[in-house]
Ligand code: GUN
């Protein structure tokens with residue numbers, strides 16, 4: 243079946259090497275139409291031209307007052323931490339022991355995993371996030387639960403079982419061998435099934451023995467197409483601990499690099515305190531960073547140097563990092579990203595923000611050939627935004643100077659109230675119920 247959506251569209255047409263080039267790639271179509279066939283964009287352009295291309299039996303949805311942008315991409319999030327957002331008072335290592343590990347133990351139970359996976363996926367969609375790179379727990383049940391929930395909605399998720407064979411409670415550990423065999427079975431079961439993709443997911447260097455990291459690297463070598471997803475250089479005490487545990491390695495990133503875990507499908511969350519050689523290694527291996535502003539502020543980890551990603555030619559996406567992050571919403575995440583930049587005397591323009599949340603995130607996940615904008619042939623994942631969800635937003639938007647100013651104000655004032663509808667593979671999988679503020 244062919245469907246079509248008419249409305250006001252904003253996206254970034256092409257990936258760029260420098261932030262200053264984004265402005266030239268902004269595409270704003272005030273009255274446009276996207277024609278969708280079998281989940282993909284068959285045509286996109288101005289309404290007048292598109293009208294004649296519309297098959298007579300096509301279903302047409304019109305959003306005259308909204309703004310349609312590509313679906314938001316979350317490059318780092320933990321689904322089992324959904325229930326523990328906002329756990330008080332600790333920084334990373336204490337926070338893991340005090341709050342995270344006890345929470346994650348519950349996911350050995352398949353029905354508990356299913357319940358939270360369902361909630362998690364609905365929460366993503368309610369916030370306009372159509373693709374995410376997701377940590378599960380050590381339990382294969384948690385991975386099955388999440389991919390089942392994604393499959394029901396045709397959603398493109400990347401996820402994997404956590405690998406962890408030391409420095410964690412017994413109920414949360416595997417071994418080097420079971421990490422390998424369980425992950426391999428999950429790859430065979432899920433990678434490339436529908437839109438699902440698999441990520442080999444060592445939690446972080448301190449919770450894996452060298453033997454386990456070696457097995458993870460062996461698996462990656464066997465399945466080069468599969469992702470690698472882990473944490474890197476988030477917190478000063480964590481970095482000191484890695485140096486103690488792996489004295490033979492030159493740096494924290496060198497631990498992963500040594501075991502064959504860097505590359506164009508490797509995503510490292512945080513990277514707040516990278517050293518120069520680590521930046522060089524990120525660039526040379528075409529690895530990507532997930533920038534998680536709400537998490538880095540919440541855990542007091544530090545200010546991520548976003549500008550360096552452009553200077554060093556390193557791919558970066560935006561991550562919510564729920565449950566250390568404090569919001570599922572990418573507008574709120576951009577709000578805090580802007581302030582992280584301000585504290586470093588740097589800027590984050592509205593269009594750069596849009597880029598990071600959409601096409602730039604797709605590039606970080608090596609999915610920019612399929613996701614991230616309205617180019618013909620891409621997968622039809624997008625968000626319908628209501629810019630005027632509150633009285634304050636209405637007042638502010640009525641004074642907006644142009645689309646750039648309007649989008650900037652949205653990132654400062656917006657949240658899930660602004661998500662009017664979320665489309666996945668051409669289908670409205672979330673529609674906000676009509677309600678007063
Ligand atoms: N480092 C290792 N595990 C975690 C986690 O669950 N959350 C965050 N933010 N950092 C980590």
Ligand code: FE
Nearest residue numbers: 320473511563
């Ligand atoms: Fe994380």
